[in-house]
Amino acid sequence: MSRYSCRRSARSVYVGVDTVSGAELHWDLESSRNLNALAVGPSGSGKTVSLACLANRLARRFGFSILAIDMKGEYADLLGSFYNLRIRMVNPVVQRLNPCNTPEQLLTAVRAVFGERAAARYSYVLRIACEASEPLDKVASEYIGYEPLARFSECFSGESSVSIGSLFAAPTVLYLGSLLRICPRCVPAMYTFVLESAISLDKPRELILIVDEAWSVARYLSPRDLSAYLRLARSANVGVFMATQSLDDAPEPRVLIENSSLLLLFASDPAFAARLGSYVKVPQDVFEEVYRGLGVGECIAKIPGVGGYRICYVDPSPIR
Incomplete structure (x- = not known):
């Protein structure tokens, strides 16, 4: 694991703390090939809070808008209550x-x-x-x-008065929990529709699109199409933040990893670590040893502007 110290710049966002050196870690957007982020880990590991706090910082520091595709209602509470953003909630079953x-x-x-x-x-x-x-x-x-x-x-x-363009104009949570209960097969279709629209339509500002349970859309797209979406996102001023419990259900997990500038790998059991470690450029024995010692909110992180992989505590503080 690298000990390179990352300093804050005019175009960077605070991520958290290196638990080995104690140094602050900042994501340098200028050195990123895109604004995509991938958080992988089981329930309760901290991936949802991590993506929400980073989206909040980008919104407050650089004026990004946020659209979170939410399955469990977590992002509405996090962004609206904890981070005090004025969130519009849209449920396509009702609205x-x-x-x-x-x-x-x-x-x-x-x-x-x-x-x-x-x-x-x-x-x-x-x-x-x-x-x-x-x-x-x-x-x-x-x-x-x-x-x-x-x-x-x-x-x-x-x-309807809820136009597609309005979803990208202000912080919005598109809640799909009701749709999941009615017809699970419709959920990845809605994911795909929103992703296609975010890249294809004009937007008033840069956008962070949070894709919860990303595997459910990735499994229906060919590796070529998925890679194309993620590559086109940058040119469309869209950063795709993906949260998933597993990479095993994706048609080609490396497509998600290789098209994400920020990578957060959260703690789980040794078997999970073994599978996840096979996708990243860290010696397997080192990866598994470090991975088993991580607590909630801690992850192995690859952050643009920081050399190599770091052991990072993602700071969820709303004020940074």
Whole structure:
């Protein structure tokens, strides 16, 4: 593990403390090839708090907007209560999204999750709804078949006041817990739709897109498509923050790692460490020995502007 000391710069954000040297660790955005971050670890390890605190610091220090795709309602509490951000909560089961003029984004989501055949059959309904600005459910009745597609269509309405662009304009939490209970297959489709829209549409400012349970969307995208999304994010002023309990469900875990500038690997059992260690450039015996000694909020971190991997306590303090 490197002992290189990272100093704060005009374009950096505080991450936490090196538990070996006691030095502060700062993420240097200028030396980052992108603004993507990946946090891997089990429930309770600190990955959710870590991504929320970093997003909060970017919002306050540099004016980034935040859109968190939330499965369990955690980000709304963290960003709204703990970090005192004015958060808008959107539940697409209750507050439908207006997809007008974004048929390609919808089709990309359907194609990725439900397959080419379903996308070809469903494209007719999607295009009519988007281009005619009609409520999607009124024309969806013309499609008879796969129930998850019908459920997915129910999240959109041409008469809705919740436009896709408004999700990126101010700190927002898109809560998908209700959608998960109704139809789990629709959740990765919504992830894909939002990711496609974030990269394709104009945004008023730089955006941090927090993707909770990232494996659930990664497993439906080919490695090539996933890599393309993550590479295009930087040119679209989007930083994709991904939280996942496992890399094993992704079609190609190295795509997530190689396209993330910031990497946070949180504590777990030895078997988990062995699998995770195979993906990073740290000697396996060293990785497992260090990994087993980590506590909550501590991780093995790779931070742009810092040499090598560091043992880091991610400081969740709201004031930095």
